[in-house]
Amino acid sequence: MPDSAKPDPAATQKVKYRKTKARWHPAMQAIPVPGIRRMVNLAATMKDVIHLSIGQPDLPTPQHIIDAYIDALNAGQTGYTMDAGLPELLVALRDYYNKRYDRKLTRDNILITSGATEAMYLALSATSAPGRQFIVTDPSFLLYAPLIRMNGGEVKYVPTHLENNHQLDPDEVIAAMGPRTFAVVLNSPNNPTGAVYPRETIEAILEECAYRGIQVYSDEVYDHLVLDEDEEYASVLRCSVDLDNIMCISSFSKTFSMAGLRVGWVISSQATIKSLRRYHMFTTSVANTPAQYAGVAALTGDQQCVRDMVKIYRERRDRVVELVEQTPHLTGYKPGGAFFIFPNLPRHVNGSDLALRMLKETGVCTVPGDAFCEHNAATLRLSFSAPMESLEEAFSRIIPWMKKQPF
Ligand SMILES: Cc1ncc(COP(=O)(O)O)c(C=O)c1O
16 A cells, blocks of 8 residues: 555544544533442442442342242243333232322323333433423432433522421422423432422422423332321322323332332323333333333232331431431431431531542441532432441441541
8 A cells, every 4th residue: 555545643543532522422411420430439449348328228129029020030921011011010000009199090191111210211301402491409319410401401409408307498499480490300208318398398389380381200219218107108199180290200119129120100191101102112112021020019919018118217217317416527317218318517528528538448338419419519428228237337437437537
């Protein structure tokens, strides 16, 4: 080959680099680099780490659910289901919700998805667009804001505060609404704060949204992990007659310790479900088939297993609240649900740096609050999805270590 025909290596290099840069859609920039990775990677290289960082149940999946999964496999249920979901599961969910909230849902009000994650992905990415504003709490579960921003939508944060047990003030939500507000994203019990919103909060927000034609997406994956017995869970399905502007999203992941089986759902008006169903066919097509059979067993089986798990989380919650109270430089509160507490550090402390040092020096892995917060980096998320002995051991390391911090 004559020299002139040979590619100039520097030029090739340049083109290659540009190609790599241009590979991704600019929307990918909306997905944050997860700070938690740094922690988990480091923890993986260490011995004797106690994880207070876990976002999924540590309790075992009830045996009858596992049996149903295996039975489905043995019965050859390894093909696709209908795109809306396994008919038996749609019926079981319909009956379950109708009984729980005294509603008249039909199967056409429900779409089965691959976890609540897919349900939230469908809901947000099918509706987020430039010029549309979505109201989200700060802190909030880390999925919402990136999914909104990826499609050009704008996130408007309404902060919640520890002094108020991270309760959401409906007046602040209403005050944040404007002509561009398209939707409000709710999550109760909340990840990362554990806050459970009372009926008055949900009703006030729903009423205003209905009046203004604003959508409400309610992430209810922790709907059974309500830890105070006197509390009647305020689902959007309990608090609203009309489903036209509501999507209620949930899954089996937390209630039945089935996070890895990946089955969730959206409940909404029939028209909304029809549109989401088309989109669902072009994303994951259907949820895992034997896992949907396991879901039928979960819903129709004895619910004592759920009550037993809630009791365990409640005992842990009560103990963790005491332990946080005894920890220097941490300010706690009593979370009403899920399995998280989100204590404050002194205002000037960077939670990421502190969490990393705490991991290195005590072997306790937490999640820095800035994974969930836009405005307050002086926080940590502690999960009590860990056995009581691990929680005791973790705090027996954290408390003396925190005492030595020169804040
Ligand atoms: C608030 C919240 N929503 C949704 C999810 C995802 O749930 P799933 O496993 O059903 O996708 C989680 C998981 O941690 C969560 O905490």
